[in-house]
Amino acid sequence: xxxxxxxxxxxxxxxxxxxxxxxxxxxxxxxxxxxxxxxxxxxxxxxxxxxxxxxxxxxxxxxxxxxxxxxxxxxxxxxxxxxxxxxxxxxxxxxxxxxxxxxxxxxxxxxxxxxxxxxxxxxxxxxxxxxxxxxxxxxxxxxxxxxxxxxxxxxxxxxxxxxxxxxxxxxxxxxxxxxxxxxxxxxxxxxxxxxxxxxxxxxxxxxxxxxxxxxxxxxxxxxxxxxxxxxxxxxxxxxxxxxxxxxxxxxxxxxxxxxxxxxxxxxxxxxxxxxxxxxx
Numbered sequence: 086x087x088x089x090x091x092x093x094x095x096x097x098x099x100x101x102x103x104x105x106x107x108x109x110x111x112x113x114x115x116x117x118x119x120x121x122x123x124x125x126x127x128x129x130x131x132x133x134x135x136x137x138x139x140x141x142x143x144x145x146x147x148x149x150x151x152x153x154x155x156x157x158x159x160x161x162x163x164x165x166x167x168x169x170x171x172x173x174x175x176x177x178x179x180x181x182x183x184x185x186x187x188x189x190x191x192x193x194x195x196x197x198x199x200x201x202x203x204x205x206x207x208x209x210x211x212x213x214x215x216x217x218x219x220x221x222x223x224x225x226x227x228x229x230x231x232x233x234x235x236x237x238x239x240x241x242x243x244x245x246x247x248x249x250x251x252x253x254x255x256x257x258x259x260x261x262x263x264x265x266x267x268x269x270x271x272x273x274x275x276x277x278x279x280x281x282x283x284x285x286x287x288x289x290x291x292x293x294x295x296x297x298x299x300x301x302x303x304x305x306x307x308x309x310x311x312x313x314x315x316x317x318x319x320x321x322x323x324x325x326x327x328x329x330x331x332x333x334x335x336x337x338x339x340x341x342x343x344x345x346x347x348x349x350x351x352x353x354x355x356x357x358x359x360x361x362x363x364x365x
Contacts, residue, residue, distance in 0.1 A: 095198060096189040096219070100226040104145045105233060109195040115146060116154075116237045120161070123154035127333055130159060134357040137328060138272035140298065140316055142351035143174060143227045147342040149277065153234060155333040155353040156273075161238035166268040169202050170235055171261065173247045173315035174227030174275030181250035183214035184260060187222035192246060194229070196236045205245040205264045212263070214256040221248045227275045227312065235273075249315040254304055257318020258325065265326075274319045276312025278350030284339040291335060291350040298354055299330050319356070328356040 101107040106115055130136075141156045142149035160167070173184070186206055191198040209215040222228070228246045235242065245264060249257060261272060278291045294309040298316070301324045305313040323330065333353040339345035 093190040095191045099224045119150045119154040120158045123158040127155050136355045137358045138356040140274045140354040142277045143230045143275040148338040149351045152351040152353045157234040157238050164239050167271045168269040171245045171272045175312040176248050176250045178224050179221045181221045183252050185218040185221040185248045188217040188219045194232045200243040202243040202245040254317035254321045258321035261322040274315045276310045276316045281347045284345035287348045331355045
């Protein structure tokens with residue numbers, strides 16, 4: 086029950102048993118295996134870097150899990166600091182203008198409930214590009230698949246889940262600025278890269294997209310990344326705040342569990358705050 090006596094609104098999982106195991110024990114085992122494998126191959130991080138944001142993929146764990154785990158195995162090293170996760174992903178089923186919150190108090194997975202960051206949501210109430218839509222979130226997987234990873238690598242945290250539809254990069258960046266915070270706040274953008282191209286063509290297309298990300302622009306097209314809208318917003322915010330992108334890994338479903346004749350691209354990119362740079 087909430088403090089007002091009203092029942093809590095919990096968004097139930099929509100893709101448990103589809104994109105990832107629905108059984109808690111099986112899910113925990115798969116996550117530990119993915120994170121352990123990522124620890125073994127993830128590039129070492131410079132000790133002076135301070136990761137603030139990540140772009141990580143959102144397909145089924147057998148396909149994109151190894152790339153998502155590259156980011157989450159690094160995020161685990163910051164677990165003592167992180168209390169809020171701003172999670173942005175594209176809409177696949179219900180179209181929306183702007184960004185949509187779910188209107189829920191918590192998001193459920195087989196591992197338990199993740200509370201929604203109420204103060205963060207309240208900070209966005211005055212933004213005309215931010216609305217509330219349970220329908221947009223009800224069957225959306227782009228945010229949900231990240232929650233079990235977050236539950237595994239973080240301690241006590243809450244999440245600000247934003248489904249991003251048709252919107253300008255600057256509108257997304259303004260939202261990020263409002264909830265930017267300090268080391269206690271992590272930003273995760275959920276995006277895959279190219280879709281359903283032959284293996285070698287996908288490699289070429291995704292390499293060009295990665296160059297754009299690493300240069301903080303120009304903006305990605307929706308044929309380059311299904312999460313282009315939130316990713317482009319992050320690129321604008323990163324340029325404003327002089328974040329430095331760092332590639333942890335990239336590949337596609339043909340490298341993991343898929344058919345190489347028709348693949349989906351994935352990447353894991355960290356964005357570091359440069360504490361040695363000039364303020365502002």
